Amino acid sequence: MVFGWLMVALVQQQAPQIARVEISPPQAEIQVGQTIKLSAKVLDAAGTPVPNARVMWFGGGDGSVDSTGVVRGGFRGYIQVVAMATAPGAKRVTQEMRIRVTPAPAAKLELSASSVKLAVGSRVTITGTPKSAENDIRYDTITFASSSPRVVATTPDGRLQALKAGTAVVTASAGNARASVSVEVVAAVPATISITPGTTSVRTGDVVRFTVAVKDRLGKAIEGLTPRWSVAALTADGVGQIDSDGAFVAEERGSYTVSATVGTASADAAVHAAPRAVGRGIEVVGRVPVNFRGGEVWAHPNGKCVYYTTIGDRFYAIDVTTPSDPKIVDSVMIDARHINDVMTTEDGKYGVFSRENASNRKNGIAIFDASDACHPRVISDYTETVSGGVHSAYVSEGHVYLTDDATGSMRVISIKDPYKPREVGRWQTTQTEAGRYVHDIDVRGGMAYLSYWNDGLIILDVGNGIKGGTPEKPVFVSQLKYDLDHLYRRVDDMYGLGARGTHTAWRHKNYIFIADEVYAAKAAKGHDQGNDLTWGRLQVVDVADILKPKIVAWYEPTDGGVHNLWVEGDSLYMGAYQGGGRVVDISGELKGDLLRQGREMAWLFTADSVGNRPRATFTWGAVVKDGLIYFNDINTGLWITRLEKKERPIP
Incomplete structure (x- = not known):
């Protein structure tokens, strides 16, 4: 064995060694759908080409790279290209290159x-x-x-x-x-103009819709004229905005003058905005600390048991009959390295959990009997068309709407007979396969809301009737795409922009709340060293016209991001990664910057001195059941909390 090792070392010393790989062109930018052919030189320390060298091409991100070095732009963003050079008797050397992908004309x-x-x-x-x-x-x-x-x-x-x-x-x-x-x-000449309301007092974040009445010199109304709106803050710290339709919101306390002009006539209205004053504390009722990497949480409909998944091969059943003294009472183990999602049917009789990275490459979903809530029992699985992995699964009316990691498609699995699950429907975007990925699905009222990463938000009819869709034949309704690179330029400047995309969606009234997931490309330093810093914002999408979704408001923590969501009443609950658990006031009409308006109600930094990663908060989400908030932190476990009743006074 020693002789063989020496021979290998001798051959390596005699053979020309690879010093560097030069990719040509050294920089590149292509549009979506375009291609570029890369080439590479394999050189030794003297700059001489290494004989019999071979270059293998790899790539990831928002496009594809084939074995000959042809790069194709798939989505707006970046493609990370790697050229790996090998030669007989030489150590392999790699060179990386980042190609920007811009939109088509x-x-x-x-x-x-x-x-x-x-x-x-x-x-x-x-x-x-x-x-x-x-x-x-x-x-x-x-x-x-x-x-x-x-x-x-x-x-x-x-x-x-x-x-x-x-x-x-x-x-x-x-x-x-x-x-x-x-x-x-x-031809009519406006003589007078009046604004309604003339004077109003609100809290920051309350939307006021102003209207105008225009009359000519004879006092006759002139209908349908488009005014020019403007707003002026009368205090130094005032920040307010008004749209072309007269919708005004104050984002900071203070007094504002709203003006409307039609022709040469104009009028003013006064707005006095007080602080929103919705701050509340969070009481920690109970804890389930962990020394492993945790995952998602789901509360059984009976309110006595919750399920806690792992980035591993099992999920746990936790008895929360006494919330102050929760106990792990059972678990379900399966061949997987990541159980990301778990959810029950509406009646709580059955449940579904997702699987990724199984050793036998048979991932998919497993169905369990949840009639004895805290003692779940697997009764069947489905892997046939989704063996590449399932990240998220949503259960609704006898169907499982799941994400297929391998194809970037949504699959619909019937579990009306839970012992014999079968695929009944499928849908996917068509722009390109490279970079296509559906991350999460929300289904309500016969509509499916797909968080389609690079493709943004996709809305499908799966039984609502607006487009004649069914679970078996989903039909496209509308799409909302936005510029992720522009939104997260600050992350790129500070940490380098890693993977990013539309991550989660939740329909509530005439809004869809969508959360982006944005990874830092560089490792964290200082206090956050070892923690996987992740960013992103909550975007509020108005779907009063479901065919034309539009972003009207947003919330973006300065110290974290927005992962999974839960809406209960007029409050939105979320996991903000390193920013902990958050609660946001979403009452009334929403417009503008919710954080600046003071709509953040409460927060909890879910860190402790022990756990899988001590003193490192990383809250993934929240589930609300019977007045309790279950925050799941992948580093420190499950936190059972509730909002304090008394609002905090504002000085």
């Missing part, structure tokens, strides 16, 4: 208005958003031109001024994309 242009009605002298501003054929937001310069400059004058950046009565079409252009606004200028 603008294919459409969405404007802030399709038509406006103005009085002579009125001014309004039209804004627009260019998008590619794949619905990626672009930042092309938009130019505007009027078909009748004597009726409506426009600046190149979209500021319109009504000059005389008549009609005009204002056309906006961004690259080859076009869109237009119909403009009507009326």
Whole structure:
């Protein structure tokens, strides 16, 4: 054995050794759908090509790399390319390269208005958003031109001024994309304008919808005119905003003047905003500390047992009949390295948990009998079409809507006979396979809300009827994509931007709350060393028009992110990773920056001196049952808590 080792060492000394690998071109940027051919030189210390060298190509992220070095852009973002060089008798050497993927050219242009009605002298501003054929937001310069400059004058950046009565079409252009606004200028001259309400007192975060009434010199109402809204803060720390439809919100305490102008007439309204004052404490009722990496939590409908999964081969049944003294009473073990999700049927008779990284590569889901809640028993599994792994699974009305790691598709499994689960439906996006990944699914009212990572939020009809969909034949309803790289530039600047995407969705009333997951590329230092720093924001999507979802508000912790969500009443509960557990007030209409408005109600840093990773908070989510909040921390275990009743006074 020693002789053989010496021979290998001798051969390596005699053979030319690889000193470096040079990739050409050294930098590259491609668009979604485009390709580029990379080449590599394998050189020794003198810069001479190493004979008989071979280069193997690998890649990951938002595109693909084939064995010949051809890189294809899949989604907006970055592709991490690795060239691995080998040669007989030489140690292998790798070289990495990051290729940026940008959106394809603008294919459409969405404007802030399709038509406006103005009085002579009125001014309004039209804004627009260019998008590619794949619905990626672009930042092309938009130019505007009027078909009748004597009726409506426009600046190149979209500021319109009504000059005389008549009609005009204002056309906006961004690259080859076009869109237009119909403009009507009326002859009637506004003499007076009034705003309702004239004076109002609110809390920060309360939305006030202002309306205007316009009359001519004879006191006759002029209907349908588009006013120009503006807002001024009367205190140094005031921050407020108003939309083109008159919706105003104060994000900081103070007094504000809201103004509306129509033609040469204008009027003001006053808003006095007090602090929201919703702060409350969190009482820790009970604990289940762990010395392993924990996972998700689910409360059985009977309220007496909760399930706690692991980044491992089992999940635990915890008796919470006495919440102050929870006890692990049973567990379910299976061939897996990650049991990410667990959920029961609505009646609590059966449950489903997901599997990833099984040693036999048969992952999928397992179904268990939960009739004896704290003593679950596996009765069947389903692996046939999802053996590549299932990250998330949602149980609804006899079906399991799950994520297929291997294909990036949603699969629908019928468990109406829980002993014989079978696939009945499937749906996936079509942009590209490379980078396609569905992370999580929420199903409510016959609609499925898919957190589709690079593809954003996807809404499907799976029985609602709006598009004729069923669980067997899901039908596309709408999509919302947004610029993840732009949103998380701060993370990129500080830690390097790792994987990021749309992670979780939760439908509540006319809103969908979506959470992004954003990993840091560099390891944490100092206090957070060893913890997997993760970031992201909660985005509030208005779906009053389900065909046109739009982001209207957001919440982004400064010391963490937003992982899994739970909504109960007017409160939203979340795991904020290193930011601990959070509770946010979501009462009323939502608009703007919820954190700045003071809607953060409570937080709990779920760290202790022991645990799998001492003094390192990493809260994944929350489940609310019977007034108790179950926060699950992968480092420190399960925290059973409740909100304190008395609100904290605001000085």
